[in-house]
Amino acid sequence: MKKTLEKKSSVSVLSGGVGGAKLVLGLSHLLEPDDFVVIANTGDDFRHLGLKICPDIDTLIYTLANLVDEERGWGLKNETWNFLKSLKRIGGEDWFNLGDSDLAIHIERTRRLAAGETLSVITKDLLTSVGVKYTVLPMTDSTVSTIVETLDGPLAFQHYFVRDRCLPSVRSFHFDGIEKATPNPLIIKQLKNNAYSSVLIAPSNPFVSIDPILSVPTLKKSLLSVKGPRVAVSPIIGGKAIKGPAAKMMNELGVPVNALSIANHYRGFIDGIIIDEIDKDLSTEIEDTGAQVLVTNTVMNSLKDKISLANECMKFIGSFGDQR
C-alpha cells in the first residue's frame, strides 16, 4: 500500500533555474529519488565561446549537489574568476560569467555533445558524478532557443538576461526551433507509464522558464494526461519577483504584476496554485479562474523554508485526492 501511496503523490516538477531549483532542493529533502522528476527548461541554453551552456540544468545540478553559491543562487561556491580575467586580457567576450570551476561542466558537456551523446544522458551522468540521485530531464534533446522580442529588436535570451541586464523592454517571446523539437523521450515514457501522477510548476518565470517546456510539441498534452492534479507556485509575491525579470516583463506586457495573472497565465492547465500569505486577498479572484488556492509562506530563504514550501506543495497535491 505504501508504494501505491507514494506513486499517488509522485510528481513531475517543471523548473527553470534559481527559484525552481530552491523548491527542488526542498523536495529532495522530503522525497525519495523515485518520487519526483524535474523537467528542466533548456530554452536558456546557448553557445558561447564555442561552449554549450545550459544555465537552468547547471543550477539544478549544483543546487541538488549542495555545490551552488547560495548567495548568487547560481554557479559554484568558492568560485574563482581567473579565466574571465585572462579572456578579457586577450580581447575575448567576457560578459557572461563563467567561473573557473564552472567551466568544467561546460567543456565536458560540449565535448560529449560533439561526440554525439544526448543532453539527457550527459545530464544524468553529471548528476551521478556529483552524487545526486534525483533525476533532472532536459525538456528536449533538440536545440531550442528562447528569443526575447524587445523594443530594441530580438535578443537571444542570455544576451537579454545577462549582457543587457534585462534592460530592453519586452514585447513577446518565441522559442526558436520549438516546432521541430521533440520532447525528451524519457519524459513521455514516464508520463505514459503514469510514473509521476501529478505536475508541479516551480516558482520560475512563466514566460521564459515554464512556457518553453509547455511549448515543446506534445509535451503539454502528455502533462494534461496525468491522473493527479497540476499545481503551480506563484513566482510573484506581493507584486514582485524574488529574482529575475518576471515582474518587469509582466509590467512591460501590460499584465498586472500579481499572482492572479500567474493563475490566468496557466489557466486551463493548472488545478491549483500556491500563493504567498501577502497575496491572500487575491484568493477569491484566483479561485474564479478555476484554480484552487493554497496560501502559505512561499519565500525561500533558508533550507527550512525550501523544505517547508516543498511540504506544502506535496500536501496541496495530496489534498486533491481522487477528485480529478
Place this chain on the structure above:
Amino acid sequence: MKKTLEKKSSVSVLSGGVGGAKLVLGLSHLLEPDDFVVIANTGDDFRHLGLKICPDIDTLIYTLANLVDEERGWGLKNETWNFLKSLKRIGGEDWFNLGDSDLAIHIERTRRLAAGETLSVITKDLLTSVGVKYTVLPMTDSTVSTIVETLDGPLAFQHYFVRDRCLPSVRSFHFDGIEKATPNPLIIKQLKNNAYSSVLIAPSNPFVSIDPILSVPTLKKSLLSVKGPRVAVSPIIGGKAIKGPAAKMMNELGVPVNALSIANHYRGFIDGIIIDEIDKDLSTEIEDTGAQVLVTNTVMNSLKDKISLANECMKFIGSFGDQR
C-alpha cells in the same frame, strides 16, 4: 647602411617550447621586432576536451609577454587550477595541465578556428593582445600531429609527453598529416624576399620540436636558400637535456647523448653549432662534421643568461660574414 646591416643579421628562429622560448626571450631584449621571426613547431598541437591546444606557441607567447611561470617554463604565472579539480570531480580527463587563466587562450583560439580563421592570424592577434610586437609564425596552418613510436605502440605526442611522462621507450617519430601540410605562406614569402637572412635553431628537442618544422614540405628547401648562415644551439649539455626527453630519446635511439650527435643530426643543414663550455672537448670532432663551433655558456637560468646566449648567437651568425 644601418638598415642593410640589420637585415644582414636578421634571423628566422626555429623553436619548440620552453628551451627555445628562453632564447627567443633573450633575442627580444637585443633585437627589434623586424630583426627576427620565430617559426614555431605545431607538431605538439592537439585537441583535448574539444579544445585546440598549441603548447609551443603558447609558451612562446607567454614567455615573450613576461606572463610565463618561470619555474615551470610553461603556463601562466600566478595560475590557479580550479577548473582541473572541478573536471576531475565530474569524471573528466584531467591528465593534461590546463590552468584557469590559461584556458582563455585555448577557448578563444578554438572558437576562432571553428569560425574559419587560421592559426597564423589568431597567433598574431594573441601576441598583439598581450603587448608583444615580435612575430611568431606557426610552421603551418595545416594540422600536423607528432606521433611517438614507442615499444608500447604509437602515442600522440602529449599522451607520450604529459600523460605517460615520457616513460615509454622511443623507437621513431612521424608527423601525421605532414605530407599534405603546406608551410605557413608568410614564412615562405619572407624567405623569398630575403627578409631574414640567417637561420637559428633554438636549443629545442631535435626530434619532436625542430624535425617537424624541417619536415613541412618545401620549408627546409626555403630555409636552405637563405643567404646567411644556419646555426644551431645544442640542447644537449654535458650529456643531459636541460628540460624534456631529448637525452632519454637519444639514449633509446642508440645515439650518443652529446652535442656531436646534435651536429650530426643537423648535418648538411647547419653551418655552425653553439655548444656549452662543458662540451668544448667535442669541438674538433664536431668541426669534422662540417659545422663551425662556438663554445660558450648555453645554460639559461637568468634573463642575463638568455640575453647573453642570444648575443653569442647573433655574434656567431655575424662571424660568418660573406663566406657563404
